[in-house]
Amino acid sequence: MFKIKEFISTQEGKIFIAGVLLLFGYVISIINLYLFSVTDANNLVGMTAANLFFGRAAGISYGYTAQFSDLAIVLMNIVIEFIMVMIIYPLFVLSWNRSLNIKFIKNMTLNVEKQKLKYKKFFDKYGKYGLFIFVWFPFWMTGPVIGSIIGYLIGIRHYITIFIVLSGTSLAILVWTYFLKEIIYLLHQASSYAPYILLILFVVVATILKFKRKDIPDKH
Secondary structure, eight states: OOOHHHHHHSHHHHHHHHHHHHHHHHHHHHHHHHHHOHHHHHHHHHHHHHHHHHOHHHHHHHHHHTTOOHHHHHHHHHHHHHHHHHHHHHHHHHHHTTSSOOHHHHHHHHHHHHHHHHTHHHHHHHHHHHHHHHHHOTTSOOOHHHHHHHHHHTTOOHHHHHHHHHHHHHHHHHHHHHHHHHHHHHHHTTOTTHHHHHHHHHHHHHHHHHHHHHHSOOOO
8 A cells, every 4th residue: 555654765755756846846947937938938838848748859849949048958858857757757666566556657667568678688788888878879769767667677776777867868868959959950051940840840750659659559
């Protein structure tokens, strides 16, 4: 049976509390931003939604459509992904240990187990370093949440998993940001709508991949 006090005293509980506090600070920052610039605040909300629903590439592309600075795009997307990892990872651990029954976590677990099996030899060979590469490599579309759950499933300790995943995703965001900046610069020579074109492209690709995963039958 789930007990809040016991959960808070665990490593995953402390990670969850840190994630909630970071989320609270992020929400307060957006609210305060509304006092100075409604447009910037709305764009920050939009960038957050783009990252959450369509991935970091979409979030970064949205940041460029909003004409945010490189630093703002990098830092905000890092914070968004930190929050996701630090909240969802502990909830996964609770669900895995059957302390909580969370439907969306169970659905996510099926996808993660497929990823784990797909890269089993890779993780068996490289362990922690493999997890970092898995999360960092920007074209795998794996995401930090899946990476953190795989870290748990292959037996890496909580704090080490979180450190590896957050380091990897920070580097991935940095790489994506400056890579997309160069792509936008090149596309700008053909169209001034380059950031919007990339954003639409990433949203479409992410949507297709999500539907494709749902259509794949479970072989187990």
